[in-house]
Amino acid sequence: MDPKVITYYFADDGRIPNHPSLPLILYPGALKEKSDRIESIFNENNWRNSWTNGVFDYHHYHSNAHEVLGVQSGSATLQAGGEQGTALSVQAGDVIVLPAGTGHKRLNASPDFKVVGAYPNGMNYNLRRGEIGERPQALEEIGKVPLPETDPVYGTEGPLIELWKHKERD
Template sequence: MTITQYYILPTALIPNSPRPLLHYTNVLPAIAKGEDGFDRVDPVAGYTLFKKNGWQVAWIYRYGATQRSHFHPEVHECMIVLSGRATIRFGAGDISDDLHQNTHGDAWEKGTLVTPVTPDDPRGSAVIPGGTPGVYVVPSGGVTLEAKAGDVFVIPAGVAHKTLNTRPAAAFQLMSPGVGLSFGDSESKMPSTLASISLSGFTMMGAYISTEWDSAIRGGDFEASWMVPRPASDPVFGTGPEGLCGTWFGIPGSERVSMLRS
């Protein structure tokens, strides 16, 4: 497993966060390859891991070719890839409603190259305590990452994300029971229900600390997103220092918020 942190600065449209986006690779091992040749992981194992650490699983979606960039202003989110591969663009807003243009064209807030944080990097020292391997500062405009089965993303409130270039190609579909907000009354049956789901295309499982969550595509109260309290535990590492308990420093300090305003 590798752990990478991305501090993503705000844009004109997206608040992003003083806390880092966390990317954990190979959290769960592949259990099989589908007929399409892509790895898959056990959704029951993902569900059990998140639930053990106090995160409420809300949905399993099979993603289509693209979607609108969006963020959650008042809640942190985690997602685990269950099957397939895709590109996820974090931290950048769409500047057109045309899905072709904001996916394949120029209609999005393009960023610059991700740069490693070093001890003498003024951007790094303003955001985190010193230079650390696997920690990056992302200048305004976001970062594009590849996602594969077994990867987990822990996304601070306010950080935009957009899934595109999904492989293998498939139509968008909610794979879990309910309406995509929570599993509701079927919670007690979830292990058997999840085991019966036939994964195809690029699928992810999403979870939140609360069963109530919101979504936006641009604007809003940036500082309110920055001040959403830190969860008591990480969805993968619990209270261990490897996860958000060791990388998200409670309510962001005034120095970090001031840096984000500049």
């Protein structure tokens, strides 16, 4: 099976660092037929510390963990990569993997929009908003986040493993 993926690279915009080498990965419709099982699929693939909710309506990122978001219901437009980033239209069954440091926010959403979020190995995550004082520590933390051992949707054989394994760290 060759799952469809779309990758996006974002440069540091001076406020939102984004990741220096790893792309955001969008899996359109990857869990469309399994949207009621998103959390258990992530957990089975060792992406844990999961939650179900929406996405904040302000730019934010996690400097100490990668994050996966699986759209459980509804649809939304999310902006990734900061103010100059890309607007992504997502719907139930879509999955987005955000490398540490990658900015994201909700631009709009249907009333029933819900996502499941999770982190490799159940890592704890922080919340950064791109404030000047947090930047030196955030950049240091991003560089220390280990690559995941599994893809949140496809396990040990997933596209994330191949797309991220050859990327050099700054």
